Amino acid sequence: MCYPRYLVKGRSTLFDPIELARVTESIVCKHVNGRQLRKYDDFYVVWVYGGIATGYAVGCNLRCYFCWSYISRDFPERYGTYYSPEEVVASLRRLVIEHGVDKVRISGGEPTISRDHLLQVLELVEQIPEIKLFLLETNGVLLGYDESYVRELAQFRKILVRVSLKAGTPEKFSERTGAKPEYFELPFKAIKHLLRHGIPVYVAAMTDPRLMSGEERLELMRRLAEVDPDLVKNLEEESVEPYETTLMRLEAAEVDIPWESLES
Numbered sequence: 001m002c003y004p005r006y007l008v009k010g011r012s013t014l015f016d017p018i019e020l021a022r023v024t025e026s027i028v029c030k031h032v033n034g035r036q037l038r039k040y041d042d043f044y045v046v047w048v049y050g051g052i053a054t055g056y057a058v059g060c061n062l063r064c065y066f067c068w069s070y071i072s073r074d075f076p077e078r079y080g081t082y083y084s085p086e087e088v089v090a091s092l093r094r095l096v097i098e099h100g101v102d103k104v105r106i107s108g109g110e111p112t113i114s115r116d117h118l119l120q121v122l123e124l125v126e127q128i129p130e131i132k133l134f135l136l137e138t139n140g141v142l143l144g145y146d147e148s149y150v151r152e153l154a155q156f157r158k159i160l161v162r163v164s165l166k167a168g169t170p171e172k173f174s175e176r177t178g179a180k181p182e183y184f185e186l187p188f189k190a191i192k193h194l195l196r197h198g199i200p201v202y203v204a205a206m207t208d209p210r211l212m213s214g215e216e217r218l219e220l221m222r223r224l225a226e227v228d229p230d231l232v233k234n235l236e237e238e239s240v241e242p243y244e245t246t247l248m249r250l251e252a253a254e255v256d257i258p259w260e261s262l263e264s
């Protein structure tokens, strides 16, 4: 496949996000002595969720035009440093101790792309008493595609999964992420798989009214309620923030956001 970068209005071709995950994994991961190393941009504590030590992984299998991730998302071959699972957990543990927090996560890109790496990180996290919770933030595409992946995650006790929805209809999913519309259902399937396997899960959705109509928002809620009405009650609704990378991606996709409207 021709590797997709940020979406450019009228020029981007819709892609298969499963195939893109495979190609991205071949760029951002390598196996060394039975361990899977993955590229990261950085590690630091962010003061959300009461403080959480965060590793910023390189590479994603969607191309959301509102994404705030580093530019490494679009050019993963140019950015990042390979870290083994041991190095990742050591970096997170150091941050946890230095800053007095007890939660960790992998953010930035899509953590599920590197399955072996993620599972190896989770195994190690289970053994670190200072880490009480691992927040898995995911777009849900790979967890919806392959239930056996979710089954493997179910063995870990410290995991909490946050599935982030991008749209309420297949057409809008494609428009905002660059993925083909038939993959729209996968994040909903991921949520079903997670619930079936008893993994704690909650849902976030990019329902910013500057991007999503009220009608589409209701459709998203309706689909979520079909999975479990409690998910709607606890839904985290996200807004677009004017990060430098977000502004660049919005401009390339020719999406005009009235920033001042939320301040007034």
Ligand code: SF4
Residues within 6 Å of the ligand: 060, 061, 062, 063, 064, 066, 067, 068, 069, 073, 108, 109, 110, 139
């Ligand atoms: S918003 Fe999340 S799923 Fe979308 S491109 Fe960025 S990292 Fe990937």
